[in-house]
Amino acid sequence: GAENAALPGPRAEPAVLPELTREETLAELEAARTAGEPAPAAQAVAGPEQRAQPYVGPRPKIVTRKGWGADESLRDKSFAYTGTVKAAFVHHSATGNNYTCAEAPSVIRGIYRYHTKSSGWRDLGYNFMVDKCGTVYEGRAGGVDKAVLGAHTLGFNSNSTGIAVLGSFSSAKPPKAAVDAVAKLTAWKLGLSGANPKGKVTLTSGGSNLYAKGRKVSLHVISGHRDGYSTECPGTRLYGQLGAARSASAKLQGR
Incomplete structure (x- = not known):
């Protein structure tokens, strides 16, 4: 009846997750x-009373799927998860640079329709997207703080985020x-699993045009798409900025 119309549905999703301070x-x-969820590796207990400060950056503001207008009927109803997020692969969408930031949600909806x-x-292949104004958007559904399995870097979708x-x-x-937004996002997202943005990690290839299936590959914790798969992505100019992003990300983690 009309009297029930104002009642929220189960766990109504906000359009935006607000930025949090490091604290x-x-x-x-x-x-x-303390709620009994599995603790990220970074939260190792230093002693009976003392808890080590995990290296994690502040959570950036994230526009959720609801916020960019995702049509949830386009995706699979179930979610897919991977192990631990040990690496982040940076991409460019190759959709052109002439959009305004107000148009970014419609660009994302187009990519989402194309992928599905x-x-x-x-679902959408990327776990996150960043626009030219530095706004971060939730990509593939399943929880921004969870290890959601994406479809972004053939051979290396496991244990990574895109x-x-x-x-x-x-x-x-x-x-x-x-x-800057890539640095901020990775400082938080990689920090949840204790990964050092300036470090290297060994991942096992699932098979790509660069690395045969089963091959163990040493990669930067923040890598470009081309590091795992032979492609122009994320573009030479963005790829050249990854070193700066690694340093900024580690600094935000307190390293």
Whole structure:
């Protein structure tokens, strides 16, 4: 009846997850730990009373799927998860640079339709997207703080997260706001699993045009798509900014 119309549905999703300070981010991790959720590796107990401060950056503001207008009927109803997020692969969407930031949600909806309808994937391939103004968007569904299995780097989708910067950066320089956002997002996302943004990690290839299936490959914790798969992505100019993003990300983690 009409009297029930105002009642929210089960766990109504917000359009935006607000930015948290580092203290709030740590408090949220601690609350999850005491609630009995599996603690990220970074939260090793230093002693009976003393808990090591995990290296984790503050959670950035994230526009959720609801916020960018995802049509949830396009994706699989179930979610797919991987092990631990040990690496982040950076991409460019190659969808051009002439969009305004207000148009970014419609660009994302187009990529989402292409991945699900044209490519037949279960959902959007990327775990996150970043626009030219530095806004972070939730990609594949399943929880921004969870190890959601994406479809972004053939051979290395397991134990990784995929971040696409909206635009084409083969010859155009990526906006500073976008590179800063990649640093901020990885400082938080990789920090949840204790990964060092300036470090290297050994991943086992699932099979790609660069590395045969089963081959163990040493990669940067923050890598470009081309590091795991032979492609122009994320564009030479964005790829050249990854070193700066690694340093900034580690700094945000308190390393």
